[in-house]
Amino acid sequence: xKISKIKTMAALSAVxxxxxxxxxxxxxxxxxxxxxxxxxxxxxxxxxxxxxxxxLTYVNMDAVEEAEQVQEPEIPEETENVADAGVDMTxxxxxxxxxxxxxxxxxxxxxxxxxxxxxxxxxxTPNYIExxxxxxxxxxxxxxLVLGFDITNNGAxxxxxxxxxxxxxxxxxxxxxxxxxxxxxxxxxxxxxxxGTIPAGETQRTVLLFQVPDTVTEVPDxxxxxxxxxxxxxxxx
Numbered sequence: 001x002k003i004s005k006i007k008t009m010a011a012l013s014a015v016x017x018x019x020x021x022x023x024x025x026x027x028x029x030x031x032x033x034x035x036x037x038x039x040x041x042x043x044x045x046x047x048x049x050x051x052x053x054x055x056l057t058y059v060n061m062d063a064v065e066e067a068e069q070v071q072e073p074e075i076p077e078e079t080e081n082v083a084d085a086g087v088d089m090t091x092x093x094x095x096x097x098x099x100x101x102x103x104x105x106x107x108x109x110x111x112x113x114x115x116x117x118x119x120x121x122x123x124x125t126p127n128y129i130e131x132x133x134x135x136x137x138x139x140x141x142x143x144x145l146v147l148g149f150d151i152t153n154n155g156a157x158x159x160x161x162x163x164x165x166x167x168x169x170x171x172x173x174x175x176x177x178x179x180x181x182x183x184x185x186x187x188x189x190x191x192x193x194x195x196g197t198i199p200a201g202e203t204q205r206t207v208l209l210f211q212v213p214d215t216v217t218e219v220p221d222x223x224x225x226x227x228x229x230x231x232x233x234x235x236x237x
Contacts, residue, residue, distance in 0.1 A: 100232060101225050101232035101233050101234040102231070102232065102233050102234070103233070103234050103236060104233040104234070104235060104236070105235070105236050106118070106119060106149070106235060106237075109168075109226065109228070109233060109235070110151075110163065110166075113155075114153060114154050114155030114159060115151065115152070115153060115154070115155075115159055115161070115198075116151075116152045116154055117149055117150070117151055117152075118149065118150045118152065119147070119148070119149055119237040120148035120149060120150055120205075121147075121148055122145060122146060122147050122148070122219045122222075123145075123146050123148075123219065124143055124144065124145060124146070124212075124216065124217070124218070124219060125143065125144050125146060126138050126143050126144065126214070127144070128144055128146060128187075128207070128209055130187050130188065130189060134187065136183070136185055136187070136209070138211050138214075139211060141213065141214055142211040142212065142213060142214055143211070143212060143213075143214040143216065144183070144209045144210065144211060144212075145172065145209070145210040145211075145212045145216070145219070145220075145222075146207055146208070146209055146210075147172075147191075147207060147208045147210070147224070148205065148206070148207050149191045149205075149206045149207070149208070150203050150204070150205055150206070151191075151194070151198060151203065151204045151206060152198075152202070152203040152204075153198040153199065153200055153201065153202055153203075154201075155200055156200050157200055158197050158198065158199050158200060159197065159198050159200075160196075160197055161194060161195065161196055161197070161198055161204070162195050163191060163192060163193060163194045163195070164192075164193045164194070164195050165195075166228055166229075167228070167229075168192050168226045168227070168228050169181065169182075169192075169226065169227045169228075170182035170192055170208055170210075170224065170225070170226050171224075171225045171226075171227075172210050172212075172222045172223070172224055172225075173222060173223050173225065174212070174216075174220040174221065174222045175220055175221040175222070176216070176220055178212050178213065178216070178220070180210050180211060180212060181210070182208045182209065182210055183208075183209040183210065183211060185209060187207070187209075189204070189205060189206045189207055190206065190207065190208070190209075191206035191207060191208050192208060194206050223235075224237060
């Protein structure tokens, strides 16, 4: 085997001298002779390349056949019925979310066997003050519609409340066409983000703030909606 390799290398060296050499080649090869030498050289290189199965490049014929069998993806015909295409026409048209929301009570969503949630009323104010030391002000041209909620622990043990984990998104829709989301605040008594321990038999006061035009001087008729985890509810107050 060693002698065979030496002979092969010698042949390749001779070929190199014929094709390139130093200066002008002593013999001019015809095109067919060049093809024979190139093919032979390629065969020798591939033969002693143990990482290659055969030829210059190994081709997996099974993969080629599978690729030939793959058909071009069919282009779906133009959808005539938008509803069949899965488009939410309510969202696309900007229709009021309350028309598709499920009716539910506060206790159905936020209550439990020992926890009850009660709506305590609404008011209008240009600024809201928490415990006489923290105040939030409505934007210019706006005022706050404040909704109050009492969370009561009716059990015999302390109760942990974590509305923040539910990530509720509240909106109000007024009879005058105002549709606005609840203000995100750092108030400790913000109902949408309230986290705390309520002792047995006690009640925690919480609120939701909505900015509405300051031309609203009386609490308007409104509906309260909440979205939790992609499900919308219209809350009965």
